[in-house]
Amino acid sequence: MIQIIQQREKCIGCNACVEVAPYRWRMSKKDGKCTLVGAKDKKGYYVLNTFDEEWKDNVLAANICPVKIIKVMQL
Numbered sequence: 001m002i003q004i005i006q007q008r009e010k011c012i013g014c015n016a017c018v019e020v021a022p023y024r025w026r027m028s029k030k031d032g033k034c035t036l037v038g039a040k041d042k043k044g045y046y047v048l049n050t051f052d053e054e055w056k057d058n059v060l061a062a063n064i065c066p067v068k069i070i071k072v073m074q075l
């Protein structure tokens with residue numbers, strides 16, 4: 001399993017994460033920030049545990065996020 005964390009408040013809505021992992025990231029029409037699909041809000045940090053198969057795409061998302069608010073860890 002892996003864990004993905006997003007500090008959503010700081011998202012600038014650049015869409016980069018959506019482009020590399022569209023099954024996991026979605027742009028919100030409400031506030032122009034992206035949403036980590038399936039994540040739970042833990043005091044502003046959106047946290048999701050998911051399968052190892054998502055590692056590569058989401059590490060790429062973390063690396064290209066211009067404001068560095070995505071973290072991916074092995075559990």
Ligand code: SF4
Pocket residue numbers: 006010011012013014015016017018033034061064065066067068069070
């Ligand atoms: S790459 Fe970062 S700043 Fe861009 S939409 Fe995703 S979380 Fe937001």
